[in-house]
Structure formats: C-alpha cells, structure tokens
Amino acid sequence: MSINQTLINEYINITSPSQVLTEEADRLSYSYDAAVLTPRIPALVVAPATEEQLGQVVKLTYENSLPLTVRGSGSNLSGAVIPEPGDSVVILTNRLNKILEINEEDLYAVVEPGVITSQFAEAVTARGLFYPPDPGSQTVSTLGGNVALNAGGLRGLKYGVTKDYLMGLEFFDYNGNLVKTGSRTVKCVTGYNIGAMMISSEGTLGVFSKIIFKLVPPPKASQAMMAVYDDINKASETVAAIIANHILPCTLEFLDQKCLIHVEAHTKAGLPTEAQAILLIEVDGGHQAGVDEDAQKVKDICVKVGAKDIRVAKDAAEKFKIWEARRNALPALARAKATTVLEDATVPRSKVPAMVSEVNRIADKYKLDIGTFGHAGDGNLHPTILCDRRDKEEFRRVEEAVDEIFDVALRLQGTLSGEHGIGQAKAKWMVKETNQATVDFSKRLRQALDPKYLFNASKKII
Amino acid sequence: MSENVAPQPGSFQELAQLLMSLDNLLVSCMRCGLCQAVCPVYGSTFREADVTRGKIALLENLAHETIKDPKSVNDRLNRCLLCGSCEVNCPSGVNILEIFIKARSFVAGYLGLGLVKRLIFRHLLPHPRLFNLATRISGFFQKPFLKVANPLVGTHRAPILKMFLGDRHIPSLPKASFSSKRGALNIPAGSSGIKVALFPGCVPDKLFANLSEATLKILRYHGVGIFMPENLVCCGIPSLASGDSQGFLGLTSQNLKALSKQPFDYLVTPCATCAANIKDNWPRFLDKYGEEEKKAVAALVSKTMDITQFLVSALKVEFKPAEPKNDAKKVTFHDSCHLKKSLGVAAQPRAIIQSLPDYRLVEMPEADRCCGNGGSFTLFHYDISKDIGQRKRNNIVSVKPDLVVTGCPACLMQLMDLLSQNNDQIAVKHVVEIYADTLPDQAA
Numbered sequence: 001m002s003i004n005q006t007l008i009n010e011y012i013n014i015t016s017p018s019q020v021l022t023e024e025a026d027r028l029s030y031s032y033d034a035a036v037l038t039p040r041i042p043a044l045v046v047a048p049a050t051e052e053q054l055g056q057v058v059k060l061t062y063e064n065s066l067p068l069t070v071r072g073s074g075s076n077l078s079g080a081v082i083p084e085p086g087d088s089v090v091i092l093t094n095r096l097n098k099i100l101e102i103n104e105e106d107l108y109a110v111v112e113p114g115v116i117t118s119q120f121a122e123a124v125t126a127r128g129l130f131y132p133p134d135p136g137s138q139t140v141s142t143l144g145g146n147v148a149l150n151a152g153g154l155r156g157l158k159y160g161v162t163k164d165y166l167m168g169l170e171f172f173d174y175n176g177n178l179v180k181t182g183s184r185t186v187k188c189v190t191g192y193n194i195g196a197m198m199i200s201s202e203g204t205l206g207v208f209s210k211i212i213f214k215l216v217p218p219p220k221a222s223q224a225m226m227a228v229y230d231d232i233n234k235a236s237e238t239v240a241a242i243i244a245n246h247i248l249p250c251t252l253e254f255l256d257q258k259c260l261i262h263v264e265a266h267t268k269a270g271l272p273t274e275a276q277a278i279l280l281i282e283v284d285g286g287h288q289a290g291v292d293e294d295a296q297k298v299k300d301i302c303v304k305v306g307a308k309d310i311r312v313a314k315d316a317a318e319k320f321k322i323w324e325a326r327r328n329a330l331p332a333l334a335r336a337k338a339t340t341v342l343e344d345a346t347v348p349r350s351k352v353p354a355m356v357s358e359v360n361r362i363a364d365k366y367k368l369d370i371g372t373f374g375h376a377g378d379g380n381l382h383p384t385i386l387c388d389r390r391d392k393e394e395f396r397r398v399e400e401a402v403d404e405i406f407d408v409a410l411r412l413q414g415t416l417s418g419e420h421g422i423g424q425a426k427a428k429w430m431v432k433e434t435n436q437a438t439v440d441f442s443k444r445l446r447q448a449l450d451p452k453y454l455f456n457a458s459k460k461i462i
Numbered sequence: 463m464s465e466n467v468a469p470q471p472g473s474f475q476e477l478a479q480l481l482m483s484l485d486n487l488l489v490s491c492m493r494c495g496l497c498q499a500v501c502p503v504y505g506s507t508f509r510e511a512d513v514t515r516g517k518i519a520l521l522e523n524l525a526h527e528t529i530k531d532p533k534s535v536n537d538r539l540n541r542c543l544l545c546g547s548c549e550v551n552c553p554s555g556v557n558i559l560e561i562f563i564k565a566r567s568f569v570a571g572y573l574g575l576g577l578v579k580r581l582i583f584r585h586l587l588p589h590p591r592l593f594n595l596a597t598r599i600s601g602f603f604q605k606p607f608l609k610v611a612n613p614l615v616g617t618h619r620a621p622i623l624k625m626f627l628g629d630r631h632i633p634s635l636p637k638a639s640f641s642s643k644r645g646a647l648n649i650p651a652g653s654s655g656i657k658v659a660l661f662p663g664c665v666p667d668k669l670f671a672n673l674s675e676a677t678l679k680i681l682r683y684h685g686v687g688i689f690m691p692e693n694l695v696c697c698g699i700p701s702l703a704s705g706d707s708q709g710f711l712g713l714t715s716q717n718l719k720a721l722s723k724q725p726f727d728y729l730v731t732p733c734a735t736c737a738a739n740i741k742d743n744w745p746r747f748l749d750k751y752g753e754e755e756k757k758a759v760a761a762l763v764s765k766t767m768d769i770t771q772f773l774v775s776a777l778k779v780e781f782k783p784a785e786p787k788n789d790a791k792k793v794t795f796h797d798s799c800h801l802k803k804s805l806g807v808a809a810q811p812r813a814i815i816q817s818l819p820d821y822r823l824v825e826m827p828e829a830d831r832c833c834g835n836g837g838s839f840t841l842f843h844y845d846i847s848k849d850i851g852q853r854k855r856n857n858i859v860s861v862k863p864d865l866v867v868t869g870c871p872a873c874l875m876q877l878m879d880l881l882s883q884n885n886d887q888i889a890v891k892h893v894v895e896i897y898a899d900t901l902p903d904q905a906a
C-alpha cells in the first residue's frame with residue numbers, strides 16, 4: 001500500500017492538518033535517532049494529541065499495511081526509531097505529554113508516554129517522592145521510550161532500572177484496541193504479566209498509551225567520594241569488596257585513564273590524569289548517621305584495597321565538584337572528534353577489568369581512540385569510540401572494533417546491551433548471545449501480536 | 463558536477479558548495495537531541511525540524527545535495543530565535559550560531575532577499591538621518607492610531623495598523639529619538655578617568671529614548687567620559703538574521719568608521735543584543751574586512767560591554783546589597799538570552815537591583831528561558847513567539863511581582879506585549895531605568 005492524498009486526508013480527519021507532516025524537509029528530520037546509522041526517510045509523520053487519536057492512527061496504519069515506528073524524542077543509541085524502509089509511518093508521542101496522576105498515598109503515578117523523564121522526576125520530587133531511573137538523556141527522553149528500551153542510568157545498582165518501576169500499562173494492539181495490564185496495587189496477579197513483556201519490546205509489540213509507575217520515598221542523606229587508582233584491577237576489587245560488605249552505593253561510576261585525560265583537557269578541573277582509573281561513589285539512605293557509617297566503611301575498603309587517593313565531599317559544592325568528571329565524560333569525549341560511537345556492552349561486575357583491558361587491546365588493534373566510562377557497580381560499560389564518520393576506511397575499523405567488543409562481552413558472559421537497546425544496530429547479534437530457538441520463539445511471539453510484521457519490523461528480532 | 467569544476471554563480475551547486483564549507487562544524491553534531499530540552503521553538507511546536515538537531519540534519523542534506531529544496535530548508539532555518547540556548551547546552555560543543563548565521567547568509571544569497579527586507583536593510587538602516595526622520599514622522603502621526611491598552615505597562619493597541627502590527631500591544635514612539643535630541647556627544651572623562659563610546663542601539667535610541675537618557679545619566683553620575691558620534695547606524699543584527707551579510711557588512715563598516723574618530727576605553731550599550739552582536743558576530747566575517755577594520759573589530763571584541771557589566775566589572779562600582787524597605791516593590795529579573803547566554807552577564811544586573819532598598823528581588827522559575835521575541839523572529843512568527851512568551855508570562859506572574867526588569871530592549875517590547883495582552887498589572891523596566899531613578903538629577 002502506498003500513501004496517497006486520500007489516505008493522508010484520513011490521517012488529517014483523525015487528527016488535524018498541523019499534526020500530519022508530509023513535506024520532505026519535515027519527514028527528513030525524523031529519519032535518524034542518536035545512533036550513528038544510515039538514516040531512512042519516512043513517508044508520513046503523524047503526531048496524535050489524544051489517546052483516542054493514537055488508537056485510530058495505529059488502526060488506520062495497520063489496516064493499510066504500512067510499516068510503523070513509534071518515536072518519542074529520538075534520543076536512543078541503537079537505531080530503535082529509525083523508520084522502516086518503504087512507505088513507512090512515524091507516530092510521534094511527544095504531544096501525549098500529560099502527567100495524569102501522582103498519588104502520594106499509594107506511591108504511584110500515571111503518565112502518558114510522551115512525558116519527559118526529568119520533568120516527571122521533578123514533578124515527583126516536588127510532591128516529596130522519588131522516581132530513580134535517570135538515563136543520560138533524561139532531559140529529553142520520554143517515559144514511553146524509557147519503557148520501550150528499559151532505560152537504566154546511574155542508579156541501577158541500588159535502585160534498579162525502568163522495569164523495576166513499571167506497575168501497569170495500557171497499549172494499543174494492531175487492531176487499535178486498547179489492552180490493559182497491571183494495576184495501581186503493589187500486588188497484582190491478574191492475567192499474564194504482559195508489562196514485563198512490553199518492557200524493552202522496542203515498539204515491536206504494541207503502542208503504549210498510558211503507563212503506571214511505582215514511586216519510592218526519597219533518600220534523606222547522601223555522601224559522595226572519589227577514589228583514585230593506579231591499577232584498574234584494584235578499582236574493580238573495590239567494587240566487589242563494597243558489595244561483599246553488603247553496602248549498595250546509589251551510584252558507583254568508573255572512568256578509565258583515556259577518559260580522564262579527555263575530561264581534564266576539556267574541564268581543567270585538576271583530575272588525576274596519571275591514574276589508571278577513578279571510582280566515583282555515592283552512598284545514600286534515610287539517616288545521616290547510617291550514611292556516614294556506610295561512607296566510612298566504603299572509604300576504609302578503598303584504602304584497604306589500595307586506592308592511592310580518596311577525596312570525600314564535605315558539602316554540596318564539593319559533591320558537585322566530585323561529580324564534575326562524570327558529568328563531563330561524554331561532553332569531553334564528544335568534543336574530541338567529529339563522531340562519537342557510544343557502546344554499551346555489559347559484563348558481570350567481576351569481569352570489568354578484563355573487559356576494560358580487552359577494550360584497550362581492541363583500540364590498539366584497530367588503531368582507534370576509545371575512552372571507557374560507565375556504571376562499574378552493574379558492569380555496564382560505555383566504551384566510547386572517537387572517530388570521524390566521513391573517513392570511510394576508519395569507520396570500517398570502528399565497525400570491526402564494535403563487533404569485536406560484542407564478541408568479548410559475550411565471551412565474558414556479558415550481554416550485548418545493558419541499557420541502550422538492540423534496535424537495528426545489534427539485532428543481527430541476538431542469535432550469538434542466545435540461540436536460534438530463542439530467536440524463533442521470539443519471532444512466533446511477535447507474529448501472534450503483529451501478524452503483518454509492521455511494528456518496527458527491522459528492530460530487536462530479525 | 464565533479465568537485466574541481468567551479469559551479470555556476472547562483473546555482474544550487476554553488477549553494478551546496480558554500481554549505482559544504484560548514485561541513486566540519488555540521489559533522490560535530492552527534493544527533494543526541496539534548497537541544498530539545500532547551501529550544502524555545504521546539505518547546506512550543508514539538509517539531510524536530512524546529513530544533514537544532516533537525517536543522518543541522520537539513521543543512522547537511524542540503525550541502526550533500528540529498529535534499530534539493532533550499533526554500534523549505536530556509537523556512538525551517540528561520541524558525542529559530544538565535545537565542546543560543548542550544549549552543550550553551552550542547553554536549554559536543556557544536557558551534558551552532560556560527561552554522562546558523564553563515565547558513566542563513568548562504569541560503570538568502572541563493573534565494574534573494576525580497577523587496578521589503580532589501581529596502582529596510584540596504585536603504586533605511588544605513589542612513590541614520592532618514593531612519594530618524596521616519597521615526598519622527600511616525601511619532602508625529604501615531605496619536606490617532608493608538609489606543610491605550612494597559613497604562614501601567616505603558617502599551618497601546620493600533621487597530622488601524624493591524625495588517626502591519628497584528629494585535630500587538632506596543633509602546634508609543636517618543637517625540638524625538640535620543641540621538642536626534644542629543645546630537646553627537648563628546649564628554650571628557652571625569653572622576654573615573656574612563657571614556658566610553660556609547661552605542662545606544664536602534665530600539666533604545668528610537669523607541670525607548672528614556673532608557674538611553676537613563677544610561678547617559680548613570681555614566682555621567684559615575685564620572686565616565688562619553689563619545690557618541692552622530693553617524694552611528696544599526697549594529698546589523700536584523701540584516702544578519704535575515705541572511706543579508708552584504709547589508710550587515712556595510713553597516714559594520716559605517717559603524718567602524720564612525721567609532722574610529724576618537725579613542726575610547728570601552729564600548730558600552732544598554733542593548734544586550736547589540737553588545738552580543740558586536741562581540742560575537744562582527745568577527746564572524748573577518749575575511750571580508752580590510753586590514754584596519756580587522757584590527758578595529760578585534761579590539762572591539764574585548765572592549766564591548768553591556769552597561770551593567772561595565773558598571774560592575776569594569777568600572778568596579780560597589781553595589782552593596784541593601785536591606786529592602788518594608789514597602790519595597792517586588793521585582794523579578796528576566797535573563798535576556800543575549801545578556802546571559804551570549805555575554806555571560808547574569809550576576810551584575812542582579813547586584814544592581816539588590817543594592818536598591820526600594821526593591822526586593824524575587825526569582826521567577828526559568829528566569830533564563832527565552833521570552834520568544836528573537837528580534838525579527840517575532841515579526842515573521844508572531845504565533846510561535848506569543849506561545850513561547852506565554853510560558854515566560856506565566857513564570858513572571860507566578861511570583862506576583864510589582865515589576866519585571868530585564869537588560870534587553872527587545873525583551874522589554876516582548877514582555878510589555880505579553881503582560882498587556884494578559885491584562886496583568888505588572889510594570890516592565892530596563893535595569894538601568896530603575897537604577898537611574900535613584901540617582902540625583904544633573905544638568906543635562
């Protein structure tokens with residue numbers, strides 16, 4: 001089916017003329033997301049503003065057998081919202097941006113899928129509660145996108161990721177019928193746990209219209225510190241020892257030497273560029289005394305394992321300063337060269353040193369500049385390759401290096417992606433991490449829910 | 463067309479080649495999309511082509527000739543306030559304003575400027591006498607056209623001029639512009655030992671002459687010498703924003719010539735946009751100037767200052783925080799984009815306000831979010847401008863102030879229109895106006 005004026009008019013009848021974009025220049029601006037991949041221009045872009053419009057748009061698109069991709073802010077790093085080939089439709093959720101309810105008594109919130117993550121978190125904070133998931137793109141990412149990709153962030157170790165906060169979901173199936181799962185209660189065993197299946201489904205199973213999130217009471221005290229290492233293994237041993245001592249820091253971040261050099265060049269903040277690695281550790285909790293005690297224990301562990309320097313933040317200003325290195329990791333790396341390929345391979349915590357040394361070996365092998373930072377507490381590393389996508393020969397080496405990074409991650413019993421998603425970037429690797437039976441099972445599941453294979457067809461499972 | 467054959471002048475290939483000169487800047491955008499968080503236009507329309515990432519993608523495609531519709535790209539390129547919020551927030555440090563300003567000039571060069579813009583940029587702005595005469599005539603005849611809209615804000619409606627002004631609520635023109643009333647100024651340095659070139663800027667000169675008078679009063683009070691040549695012209699930002707780099711360069715040359723007549727320590731203006739334009743945009747076209755002009759532009763980059771920045775940071779006037787009186791007026795401060803994001807001036811105007819016991823400063827939410835004026839942006843995109851402005855208005859009203867103060871004449875116009883349209887009883891002032899009011903009157 002191709003898109004003609006009659007069909008365009010049907011979309012306009014459901015919505016309004018300003019909600020349907022057909023001009024080339026407008027469509028072109030939905031041809032990419034934040035992944036460094038080849039763009040594809042959709043044939044039509046439609047921006048429903050109500051749940052009813054959303055359902056009708058899904059129905060109309062499916063009836064006309066048009067491939068469709070749901071897009072929030074297009075900030076994902078796996079090509080999950082690059083449109084499908086051919087006459088494809090992009091459905092925007094950014095006008096479905098209302099926070100419908102924040103319930104302080106029962107600790108939940110109900111939102112539309114286009115609400116921006118950080119705006120939601122701020123609204124929750126203003127009501128004295130806490131929504132912990134904080135993906136790097138939180139100032140623009142949508143909550144619908146966070147659910148579709150199971151977004152993580154810096155607080156994963158202690159507070160979990162998006163899936164740990166999903167209580168319920170409403171979504172449209174391919175007929176445009178509304179499906180409901182989960183509830184506003186802590187306990188709910190009604191029907192299948194469809195929400196768990198929709199988490200990180202990357203727009204391949206249905207179109208979200210409403211999300212119920214769990215909220216938690218906020219921590220009342222926190223303490224941050226930076227530990228400096230001349231041996232990356234010691235940094236990793238520290239992470240293991242902290243957790244073995246039953247302390248769960250709310251953030252436990254890692255920067256390698258290459259990263260530190262780039263950040264220092266950018267910020268001139270006086271970072272220890274001679275160090276092999278630094279850990280940025282923050283503990284939090286309900287009582288200052290308890291937090292202080294944990295912080296002291298963490299400090300003792302750092303010393304015992306062999307950190308050569310430890311800086312503990314004495315006040316909010318120092319805490320801000322300690323986190324400066326992490327805040328500037330991506331900006332510093334991104335400024336160093338034209339193109340930034342941000343990877344997401346994740347390994348069991350104890351394999352972090354092995355992973356970092358493998359990444360450095362790969363960087364040497366392919367003559368590439370790779371800085372690594374990430375969430376040491378959950379083994380989720382972001383090897384960041386600095387290159388120039390216009391240099392075809394170099395970019396071929398980048399692609400080979402990325403393939404090898406995945407190989408290594410899998411060999412270390414890790415996973416292809418901790419939080420960026422499979423999208424179209426990593427779909428071809430699924431068999432390697434799992435097996436053919438898993439892919440076949442997933443395809444059968446998908447076929448049952450999307451018989452024409454139109455929901456973001458080239459993503460996730462191919 | 464192969465790369466080593468020069469394209470036909472005026473051809474699409476020539477435009478593509480010109481845009482390719484920006485390729486090194488364009489390629490540094492990593493498409494993260496974080497500009498969506500701060501772009502005022504995107505915040506109103508939610509369209510990707512309205513946000514920086516989308517515009518950069520369009521320009522790249524135009525440069526690589528994968529889209530061949532410069533008109534469409536230009537329409538979207540112009541849906542931008544040039545407020546610089548994205549550049550300040552960009553994790554990869556993309557030189558966004560450089561891209562947009564150059565691209566506008568390339569695309570406008572290809573598409574042509576249009577009659578009205580050509581008349582204004584090439585014939586009205588370069589002729590200060592004609593411009594003054596035009597405002598004087600308009601000022602003389604304005605009375606029958608204007609109906610008072612909001613006396614506290616100081617605005618009028620102009621129903622008969624609706625086809626030109628829309629439903630805008632506007633201030634009335636003064637009887638004479640500041641420059642025609644004062645003529646050229648050459649006051650030797652007093653107690654401060656410092657002499658400044660005063661660059662009033664078109665809006666403070668022709669529309670808010672009181673603001674220029676207040677600036678003069680403050681400078682004289684602090685014993686600052688003043689040099690204001692009579693043939694200063696527009697700083698060129700309207701021409702540049704419309705892509706008329708030729709008109710812009712003509713104005714810059716005229717200004718440089720006028721300013722070359724006397725030595726001065728600083729160039730001072732109450733217009734944040736003029737200051738930002740002189741510092742950031744005049745040097746953008748360095749290769750188009752002669753040797754002398756190049757030197758003069760480079761010198762101006764470090765000498766040019768916003769008036770509050772000059773008072774606090776250069777003249778080192780001590781503005782001690784004062785305890786507000788019991789009946790002090792509640793004032794909130796709006797950070798103009800050109801003042802805060804371009805010039806980095808935010809603490810200085812606040813220090814001045816907080817030194818005045820007649821005022822109590824209360825911060826509004828999102829004080830540095832753009833008001834939506836964007837100079838000529840509001841002329842061509844009034845609906846978006848108004849929608850962006852409404853958020854600013856709601857933020858202002860939320861702290862229930864008696865007045866809102868800012869450091870930019872264009873923001874003044876926008877805030878007056880917004881508050882007046884909403885029938886709010888909140889006065890709008892430039893920070894130098896409230897400061898000048900506290901100083902003793904001197905012989906003019």
